[in-house]
Amino acid sequence: MLNKADCTIPPAALMYVLPTLQMQNLYLVLKVSKVLAGDGDIAAAPYCTPDKFASTSEQQKLVEKAVDCGLRLGRYQQPFAWGTIPLSKGIKRSMTLFRQRGCIPEEQRISLISDAIRGILKDKVIPASCEFDVDDISAEELADAKFKNPEISSSSRPRLKIADPFTIKHPSESDVSEQHGDKGIHCREVQPFCTSSLVPKFGSVGSGPVAVSYVNTLYVYPLQIEKCQYRNVAIRVQLLQREVDAVRGVEESAEAVLQAVYRANNQVERSAFAPVGYHQKNPQFDDEIKICLPECLTRDHHLLFTFYHVHCKKLQPNQPQQEVVGYAVMPILGKDGTILQDGKYTANVTPAPASSKPLATGGGISLSPGYVAAARVAPLDNNKTVFSCRGRVVSSIHSQDSAVAAFLSPFHGSPRPDAVDKEDAIVNRLMALNQSSALNVRYFFFMIAKFVLGYLRHGTSIVRWSAFRTLLGIMEKASWNPRGSLKVHEMNRVLHDFVHIVFDEKCIDNPSKSQSPAKSPTKSERKSVFGALLETWLNVLNNKASIEENADTKRMSLTYSNVLLQLILKSMAMNLLDQCDTSSGDTAHSLPMTLAKNDEMMLERVLDQLIACAGDTTNGLLLQKEVNRSVAYFCRGVFLVVNNVFPARVIDRYVKWIDVQGDANSLRHIWFPFLHILVDFEFFPTVNGAAETNSVKTRAWLAKAVSEKLLLIIDTQKEQKIRVDAVRLLRRMFAAQAYNSRFQSSEHQERIALLYYPLFRNLAQFTTPGKLLSGNVPGLLGEAKSVLDLQKETMACVGHLLCSVSNAQLPYFFRPLAGESTQGHETQLDFTDQLAFYHRVVGQVTHYSHPWQCSTPSDASIPLCNRNSHKLSKRW
Known part of the structure; x- marks a missing residue:
């Protein structure tokens, strides 16, 4: 409905089209109403047959009647006409308007669209000119119009200017002139609706399955x-x-x-x-209010x-x-x-x-x-x-699910009775969420998770246990895939966005009461989110009771171990930074930092329990793989957050625990993936720099632990395919960092190679008689091809070791150094000095009677040590 003030410029509307909808099935419907004047045919006659009212006297009568009706009945409208066109891009697209005598139900109108498009509708045609310009808007233009700060001056002004219904400001003359000059389009935003079949994927308003904006x-x-x-x-x-x-x-x-x-x-x-x-x-009606x-x-x-x-x-x-x-x-x-x-x-x-x-x-x-x-x-x-009517609620605040609504209602700002903050009432509201629909929980997940974590952080022991179980339940409902079919190493998008974008440690307050700033606990008195998660999770993992509910809670915690560990990691990082900001004022701090001893012990105990679960075959292979990868990724990430030694202890115990002669299934699906994740770590060279063990810095500790275990598997494992997989993984440890975008300079590559040189002695053992790289491998004559594959992969490892060392330094690794070895005198070195230290001492253990050789398409035999005459390709 447009009045004269609205018609100073052509009206424009912004509409959203879901990607799954076919454009040929979309139509733009225009409904026209006029001031109530009486009988519809009589009121429409001047518009349908304008020739009969062309005289000056008739025109004057029409003007007088319109003024009279506007004064008496101006607030009341009656249906007048309607039309439709396909929603497709075009300029000055004409629409035919058909006379509408009464209210038409939407179901009936939809059935008439086809006839209206073809112009064969039996209703009278209004001889009016109605044209549309339809154009598509890119996502960048839309974001610029909706979120750009209008106070910031910019040479490129947004093409769209979306009107705010809560402001009474009308477009100014300058705005109107701008629109006529194609510098801006004042438009109204039309709320999109999703059909019931598309709601699980796009949400009720097409913005996604989770509420991320206010409506x-x-x-x-x-x-x-x-x-x-x-x-x-x-x-x-x-x-x-x-x-x-x-x-x-x-x-x-x-x-x-x-x-x-x-x-x-x-x-x-x-x-x-x-x-x-x-x-x-x-009477019938067809209006939307x-x-x-x-x-x-x-x-x-x-x-x-x-x-x-x-x-x-x-x-x-x-x-x-x-x-x-x-x-x-x-x-x-x-x-x-x-x-x-x-x-x-x-x-x-x-x-x-x-x-x-x-x-x-x-x-x-x-x-x-x-x-x-x-x-x-x-x-x-x-x-x-x-009286009958239809209603539809589109809200990111109020849920139509009774359990979700009951849980969120105390947080909507209304005065609430003390009974809702009692322990029994809180537990009942938490546990009721497990019975709510997945669709509603997913849509309100960000809001629900915030308050559930609040109860987990500040609640009593009973409330914390209920909150932990509820947290797992809502994670399951928020996931795209049901429990048991999650893709390993992939976090659900909803859960990922909550952990890495939405979650904020400072916003997880006590939901049981609204505290004034004077009564709120200080930062040092607050329990951290990660501390509450670790404490409750450890109790769940240690609970040996055979109660079905406890067993199910433990299994769900293992299923979503990746989400929980990533949440713990982020909470840990935010908590450490928050503590430093409080203690040192304006002094800037950066991670990694030192974690408190109690938190370190608790975290290490949880990781040990998870490692044990990863090796427990009763959990099923899929769950074992999920827990295994979750622990591996967490161990990588924790190096960036804390500088404590416990991650090294956990990894060292994990690697030592690997049974080199165990069943192939465990090696292939559990242990190898764990090592694969470690060697692919982009900061693998940095982590290998030093790790504190009994106040002594151990160089290349992680590379040494991984390589020794893999070489032991290569040497003792009976299944040939496992041996091949092991040597390929060893090769990957060297190759992954050769193409690491962070360390592509020649100096960095040489430093990485020098870190690996202490492992040279372990590779050299395979040249002894009867070993993999000797001329004769007893017992494997029938597996010549597999042996050749092993030899080629192993030699590739050697190639990766040698290809990054400068020509001037390479000969020192093939003859012993004169004088006393310094290996027994470990000194405190920085990163650069430590690499020079390897240069001086590694030659003691890398002396051979003849150089290893490799063949290339252009040279039949090129000694690897002769880098002055030929440079090895990184294809090694």
Whole structure:
């Protein structure tokens, strides 16, 4: 509905199209209404047959009638015309408008679209010019228009200027001139809806399965009034925050009525009127009324539908143009406190008493106290006047799931009784979430997870256990795939975004009460989120009770071990930085830092338990793989957060625990992937620099631990394929860092190679008689090809060791150094000095009687040590 103020510039709308929808199946529908004037055919005659009203006198009569109707009936509209075109890109696309005599239900209108597109609809055609320009908007343009700070000056101004319904500012003359100059388009944003089949993937409004932006809207669609004794019935819709004592005329503005109804002129007002069907028996309606819901809803909030009988004829000056004939009430919250569900609603219309005297404003009806609660439980009497409507809630604040709504309701800012903060009440609300629908939990996951972590951080032991179990339950519901089918090493997108984007340690407050700043605990008194998670998780892992609930909780914690460990890691990092900021004021700090001893012990115990679970075959191979990879990625990440020694101890115990002669299944699916993740670490050279062990710095500790275990597998494992996999993994340890983007300079590559040189002695043992690199390998004559593969892969490892060392330094690794060895005198060296240290001492253990050789397509035999004459390719 556009008035003269809206028509100063061509109206524009921003619409969203889901990627799964086919453009050829999308249509733009335009509905046109006009001021109520009486019989539809008579009112439409000047538009349908303008030639009959071309004379000056007829034109003057039409102007006078329009002014009169606008003064008397300007707030009431009646259907006039409608049209449709396919929603496709184009300029000046013409739309045919067809005469609409009454309200058309949406189902019927959809069935008429095909005929309207082809122009064979039997209704009269309005001889009007209606053109559309349809263009697509890129995601970058949309983001620029929605999120760009208007106060920041920029040479490139956004093409779109989205109107804010809560501002009363109209486009200025400069804005209008800009739009005519194609510098900006003032548009209104149309809320997208998803069909029920697409809601799990795109959410209810197409923004995704999780609420990431604020929306809190109720859509009301009046449908029909049955057994109505009046004609020309208008419906006024209002949102009230408390009960009123009477329903009065159309001009009322009681404080109970909220200014929350979006109007078609892009403003927010206190009420809206549905279009009137002239002289209809059992009148129908086809309007959409959009209402902004408050964040805090009480049981007193309700929709008030007021029904008026409108007189189209001009009456005496002291007689109202309309009179109240009844009302209906729809509570916003149901019996259980949940917001009304999407669907159709029916209610009896309470008629105006026959003795009530019409007022100049249209009459009034007294209301008895408690009418909202009565409407919530009142049965429907089909023998009386019945009003029906449809409702649809689109909200990121209020859930239509009873369990989710009950859990979130105490946090909406309304005064809450002390009973909701009692331990039993908290546990009941937490455990009820496990019975809620996955769709609702996923949509409100970010909000739910925040408060669940709050209970886990600040609650009692019973509350913490319930919160931990609930956290696992909502993770399962938020996941795309059901438990048991998660892809190993991949975190669900919803859970990933929560951990790495949404979660903030400082925002996890005590949800049991709202504390004033004076009473809030200091940072040193707060329990960290990771501390609460570790403590509760360790209790779950150590719980040996055979109770099914405990066993299921333990299994779920293993299933989502990756999410829990990543959450612990981020909480740990934020907590360490927060503590340093508190203690040192303005001094800047960076990770890694030292973790407290108690937290270190707790974390190490949890990791030991998880490692044991990774090796427990009763958990099933899929769960073993998930826990195994989770621990490996966590061990990598924790090096970037803390500088304690416990990660090295955990990895060292894990590697030593590997049974080199164990079953091939465990080696292939558990142990090898763990080592694979470690050697692929982008900071593998840095981590190998030094690790504190008994106050002594051990160089290349991780590379040594991995290589020794792999070489032992190569030497002792009976299954040939496992041996091949082991030597390939060893080769990858050398090759991965050769292509590490962080260390591509020649100096860095040489330093990395020097770190690996202490491992040269271990490789050299395979040249002894009977070993892999000797001329004769007994017992493997029938496996010549596999042996050759092993030899080639092993030689490739040697090639990676040698290819990055400079020509000037390479000969020193093939002859012993004169003088006393310094290997027994470990000194404290920085990273650069440590590499020079390897240069001086590694020659003691790398002396051979002849150089190893390799063949290349261009040279039959090139000694690896002769780098002065030929440079090895990194294809090694």
